[in-house]
Amino acid sequence: MGEGRGVGYDPVKLAEGLKGVVCRGLERKYYRFRGGRWYGGIATADCVGCNLRCVFCWGWQVRDNPAKAGFWCTPDEVAGKLAGIARRRGYTQVRISGNEPTLCREHLLAVLDRLEGSGLAFILETNGILIGHDPSYARDLSKYDFVHVRVSLKGASPEEFARLTGARPEAFELQLKALENLLDYGVSAHPAVMLSFSEPSSVERLKERLGEIDPKLVEEFEEEYVFLYPHVVKQLKKAGVWPRVAYNPDSIPQELI
């Protein structure tokens, strides 16, 4: 199931260890730059390294080989490539995705510094663990009014989170705390929730909890489902976990794109 997926690992500690592998001064490792149809057209930089071990992860091959995967990029290179793809394709949005963008904090903030004033919107796709752990991360992000954060919750309850990620169940609370910290600092954010494996009752309970943080989080609740790429199917079978709802990559509903 991948390096580091011990039972009940602490994703904050895992992040600390990974920094030495995928962050180097202001540089970070990436493995791909691309354009794409998501969000109606967005330029994407795919980074290397993540502090979770989700069974449905489509980037697990890179995630589990952070030392070997990818190449080093400076903030100038990342911002330049993203802006270049967006300009050539007529996109107004850019993002860092692939694995977990928040691992190298100084690098991420330096990329945002370079994109400031470009007229591009930046979507930060994150599991939220580090933003939930440290409110000052949300404070730092609040300096950039062109940033929107999509916090991707792994399941709808601590139990589902633990089953899907192998991490300690308490860490689910950090994902919710991330949303709270972001809203406290006035950062635009919404939850995207992996529901492929969820019980309807846990989804209801999660919506209640999100509503207690801010009713806006329930209105903007985004449903996420597993896409059955062959390399994802392989991982699910290996883990003995199968989704209640999932989509084939060639028939993804328009509303999920």
Ligand code: SF4
């Ligand atoms: S948080 Fe995202 S990148 Fe990390 S393991 Fe889960 S799905 Fe993969």
